[in-house]
Amino acid sequence: MLYREAGQFKESYAADMAIFPIRQDRIGLAIILVAAFVGVPLAASDFVLAVVMVPLLIFALAAIGLNILTGYTGLLSLGTGGFMGVGAFACYKLTTAFPDLNIVVCILTSGVVASAVGAxxxxxxxxxxxxYLAVATLSxxxxLDWCFVRIPWLVNHNVSGAIEVPIRTLFGVAVTGPNASPQVRYLVILAIVTFLTWIASNLLHGRVGRSFMAVRDMDIAAELIGIKLYQTKLLAFAVSSYYCGVAGALMVFLWYGSAEPAVFGIDQSFLILFMVxxxxxxxxxxSFFGAALIYGLPIALRNGLGALGLQIPAATVxxxxxxxxxxxxxxxxxxxxxxxxxxxQIGKQKLRVWPFPY
Amino acid sequence: MNLLYAIFIDPFVQMGGAPDLLVQTLWEGLVAGVLYALIALGFVLIFKASGVFNFAQGIMVVFAALTLVGLHEKGVPAFLALAMTIAVMYGLAFAVERLMLRPLVNQPDIILFMATFGLTYFLIGLGELVFGGNPKVMIADALFLPKGAIEFKFAGGFVSLQKIDIAAAVIASIMVVALATFFQVTRIGRALRAVADSHKAALSVGISLEQIWVIVWFAAGVVALTTGIMWGARSEVSFSLQIVSLKALPVLILGGFTSIPGAIVGGLIIGIGEKIGEFYWGPLLGSGIESWLAYFIALVFLLFRPQGLFGEKIIERI
Structure with missing residues (x-):
């Protein structure tokens, strides 16, 4: 009843090609954004913000990155963890080399390093x-894992061999380091993730995105209609690694607070592939749904089994x-x-024709 | 100049100077290669017959070895435990076919690949739940596996060969010959090859795909058990074996996903290349290069032969 596009006429090409052509979708998106930016920080407890929302958004960003490569361009990659690591280490080098540089600028620039490595x-x-390519990306x-452990320059010759995140502020509020409140961290991450998702959506709906999908559907045919395969595939790798790199930097700076190279191991790559x-x-x-399910499900199960009140040892759980x-x-x-x-999508379609399904 | 010397001349001088060390390194590479080849063999069996890239092969190795040791710990005699483990692997193959492969038939490769991830998680959970997560010692004595080492003089030095390694090489060879005979001679083997060639054609001549899949997964399970026993006897039975099984991936791409001889040759190339590289060139880069060298060797081969050494030629049509 409520979800119906009857009576919404498109009067321009722009309106016809809009990403959300139905008015209810646009309103829904606005409600979700308002809830995410205002509702969640006000309502949710520190625990939920720090343990559920922050990781979820970061994983979603990494999943978007891998989705651009695997889902849109059809190139299976198992190197996501490594590319995230490149982002994190690049961000650490940048922010320690230029302590006055804004931390958000550092995080966004560190993705560029990751994208170069990815290409x-x-x-x-x-x-x-x-x-075969999946195994090539495993290399x-x-x-990269080996580099993170063996090159002490990457962690400024730190004895522990781990990234120790320095305290950085934004508009006078601590964003990284032990004093940063979960609300601030959540809002910064949410802003970056929203911005990058918007960019990705525009990119994928345009010429670049269409050439990605043509390569995915059949690369020889794509070549025949004049898409340069090499450029397109490398661009896909670069864009994807940019997103993974930013996600890696966010992960270390705004979630973990300090990280050993082991964080960016093969397990991380597999986890993100699951999400995608x-x-x-x-x-x-x-990508958001996948991150929510794969990251949220174990937490929910663990708490759910605990809440049942059964006397089960933690290891068994x-x-x-x-x-x-x-x-x-x-x-x-x-x-x-x-x-x-x-x-x-199926749910939305069902809702559209409800209560008279055909 | 110094660097060039260190890369191109020095390692060979070392090899020439101490041939006993070279032989020792080659032997170790060979043994590692045999074990990689065994894991890769399990992958190839399943990939050929069902087109599934079975990520769970690594955990199947651990699971089989754990079941064997766990049963023995509970007081079951060793060879009965072995038989029971084989039965468990058959049950697993049956369950996988019924609960996972059959509902997912005709789905894209990547979905089936993902499903084997689910299987991996399930088996890790189940294995730890039933047998505990602590490393266990393989029951090598009870299975009459040899131990100790043979040492012999060679070019002014000593070369020592672990007896268990020799046994592993022998058993692996027997296994490969047995599998090859099985594929070539028996009725089921011919059906397996037919399925590998074309699912549709095999179905149309009345071969039951479901039955073939159970057999193939069971064969892969037995290969996994053998690998688990051998690898477990060399070190220990623990879940870290699963990481080692990732090493089978470069072996696979080197040999080609569909070729059994490829898996073996690939395993030997990777095993030997890795050990030689680590021993002679590793110190240049600060050691530990074993972790990625295998993948790079495979990558270099792939750039020249994208379908692997023995893989079927990839023909693309519009």
């Missing part, structure tokens, strides 16, 4: 395809959680192999 490791992608992952596949390959909103997550991944794939974003 270099994307070079084999013209020759190698499919699962990036392990090589479970969310939906080739969907921005799916951990194992049961792992088993349940594994089982649910398979179950989700069986129910809807195209991911959560497809379920969302």
């Amino acid at each position: 270099v490791f994307g070079l084999p992608s013209l020759r190698i395809k499919g699962f 990036a992952q392990f090589f 596949i479970i969310g939906c390959l080739g969907s921005l909103v799916g 951990e194992h049961l959680t792992l088993m349940t997550v594994g089982g649910l991944i398979v179950l989700f794939l069986i129910i809807e192999p195209h991911g959560l974003a497809r379920l969302w």
